[in-house]
Amino acid sequence: MKASAFSYIRPTTIDDALALLAQYGEQAKVLSGGQSLMPALNLRLSAPEWLVDIGGLSDLRTIAVSRGLLRIGALARHVDVLKSADVAEHAPLLADAMVHVAHPAIRNKGTMGGNLAHADPASEMPACMIALDAVIVVRSRAGERRLQARDFFIGIYETALAAEELLVAVEIPVANQNSVRFFHEYARRNGDYAIVGLAASATLDGGSFADLRLGFFAVGDRPLLATAARHLIGRPVTAAMLAEAQAALEAELDPQEDQQAPVAMRKHLARQLLALCVATLLGRADLEARRSA
């Protein structure tokens, strides 16, 4: 199908973009990489009167590190994140995850800001952001707001962004020497949206977790920062602790049934991922036995 008619405008400064969003409100849609918006327009799931193309706001393209924070501009494309030396060094979880996001031709256009603003519950980046305790920076004419990633995602395709706000960047605390990460997703094909996935970031203290942040995706209406992690922190992990954590995890999950997988399968796969994650991060093959439990 073809998109219905709209008017198109391409501001060249952030201030102009924010003024346009303030003026048109709900009648406008921000166009970034277009890799989620254009399908929605072509399928006529969305029919805005105005498209505000932010592709010309080159200030938003930068990836940089300063004062312990990796800042990724909203217009950094998936391929830029994938190839960034700063990302590889300071937030390698993102590079691990990005290879699972769509396909090369889509990664050449899709942007970090668009991906996070789109808030697909099966999407990798939102889960990485909650695992990495990122801050999402949004701006309107009224000023800037800084939101914890876990407060930003509020439902299926729903975020805390207001119509007149632009997501401008995401800020991630840089990984330290004891940081380890895990990423794995179950998908039918390379590049497809996940059936269930886990992006995790942890701090090790000897053979234990000093901290463990588990970002599950495709397990509910938004990425889940699993509180089940508390069963695994501060002491050497035993099979009994892992079993307790798996049970706690299952209680937190609220997966959807869709053509990809029924609810029970998603819950099962999430438990498997938790065991795989803990066994991998601690180098404890014995705990992987919990996968088939």
Place this chain on the structure above:
Amino acid sequence: MTAPVAVSLTVNGERIDAQVLPRLNLADFLREHLGLTGTHVGCEHGVCGACTVRVDGDIVRACLLLAVQTHNASVETIEGLSDSGEVADLQAAFCNRNALQCGYCTPGMLMAAQDLLRQNAAPDRAQIREHLSGNYCRCTGYHAIIDAVEATALARRGEQP
């Protein structure tokens, strides 16, 4: 305005000045306004890859890009890559290995395969599959396509298959 907008771009090296409606996507612009029908349209929502073209050197989905967004850009289509001879060996390998049947996916496959070979002269089969994972083929079952790309990579490196 929903009225036409002026755009200037180059398509296969040739300068084009046109008036386009904002909602017109690049695939339709190439096919219907410029008569470049080698860029195919399958799904119109990014999943099949039949519309793959190069914009400023990067492969993209022409169905997910507005023609107005290509103002000042350099667009290359399968016609451009064929006429310049850039993919002649890849095309020959596709024929030799029966890597096409109906041919609907072929322009997009060639664009994606050539993109891989420009970035990686010695891809293994898994890397070829990964790079072509966004391109559907409903006829060949993919193996012959992977074979053709692998054979072209070998030949370009001066090695025997």
